[in-house]
Amino acid sequence: MIKADPDDPFAEIRDAVARLCAQFPAPYWRQMDREQAYPTAFVQALTQAGYLAALIPEAYGGAGLSLSAAAAILEEIQRAGANGAACHAQMYIMGSLLRHGSEAQKAQYLPLIASGALRLQAFGVTEPGSGTDTTSITTFAEKRGDHYVVNGQKVWTSRAEHSDLMLLLARTTPKDKVVKRTDGLSVFLVDMKQALAGGMTIRPIRTMMNHSTTEIFFDNVCVPAENLIGEEGKGFCYILSGMNAERILIAAECIGDAKWFTQKSTDYANERRVFGRPIGQNQGIQFPIARAYAQMRAAELMVKHAASLFESGRDCGAEANMAKMLAAEASWAAAEACVQTHGGFGFAEEYDIERKFREARLYQVAPISTNLILSHLAEHVLGLPRSY
């Protein structure tokens, strides 16, 4: 049994989240996974309980909780065997609106996002032609009077079919006409219904796990100028400011996954008897589980450290990235140990391990891949030459 921290300030939140998740046991997630279906009932329950509005200030109808509290919520969801990826972005995408939107935009949207009346959980950044090189995106928003006309394509825009709004990053000045390549990018709040009626097409992408991800095509889609967030051309900075929160929260999810796998592994290793003794008596079984546990605990400290830097308004770019990388590696180590511990049963659907194994793999690639984190650390923390 992984012991709870007796000094955990979020113990009550964790208990409450665990109770909510218990209403959605493993067969529910198996069915969602098998059918690649969106877990609407689960997302509604989380919304009604206010968890997805954790980071929205009370003045706008949210819970006004800290990033650490939001991290505890997501960690607990994953620890319960659920899949928070279906809705985690509803927590943090609104951060760009909160930090950089006008008072009128915040008053219009945040209370509706907090109540769940509007879902803002689609984030259109990645494009097929640019990949990780975000400043090379080519989706273009051209200003024409009181609106912008958007043309281009996004890929891997998750939950787009389950969002009322999308935060879209588009070029408003071509890359070859800006001084800095990070200039000339802008962020828009796109009303999905309006856009679907006016030139936007969403195509689902089936993936190895149930993730409701899509590709999106924009063909002369009109977006009202009043939906521009902040200043035109400054969108890259706005997106970056939200990414630290995203990384810390996803790292917390990985910690939850690691705890789920480790609990499964130890339970099974204690109970399964082969050659007349529990398999957990063999060090060959114990050590990978123990090593993954140690990795998880170290990553957990980095998640807490990054969250506390974020909350005190200090720069946490390196720590948020390290937290995400270390936690994703820890959850993968725990997943690998869990499959190995279960032998053949690790592959059986009814044990849920193969599902969680597929889900856990994503976080070494998205929302940022490990290589890019390492090159960020090499260049920005260690002062090594820029590699790309």
Ligand SMILES: Cc1cc2nc3c(=O)[nH]c(=O)nc-3n(C[C@H](O)[C@H](O)[C@H](O)COP(=O)(O)OP(=O)(O)OC[C@H]3O[C@@H](n4cnc5c(N)ncnc54)[C@H](O)[C@@H]3O)c2cc1C
């Ligand atoms: C299921 C899923 C959901 C996603 N959801 C969203 C979403 O909601 N919104 C969104 O905008 N995006 C989303 N993404 C996209 C995700 O953020 C990207 O897949 C990720 O950032 C990697 O980009 P890429 O796939 O274009 O890989 P590429 O940039 O093509 O890179 C491919 C590989 O090359 C490596 N590489 C590239 N350049 C370098 C370099 N200079 N040095 C070393 N290695 C390098 C990368 O690390 C990677 O391993 C999602 C992706 C997936 C798979």
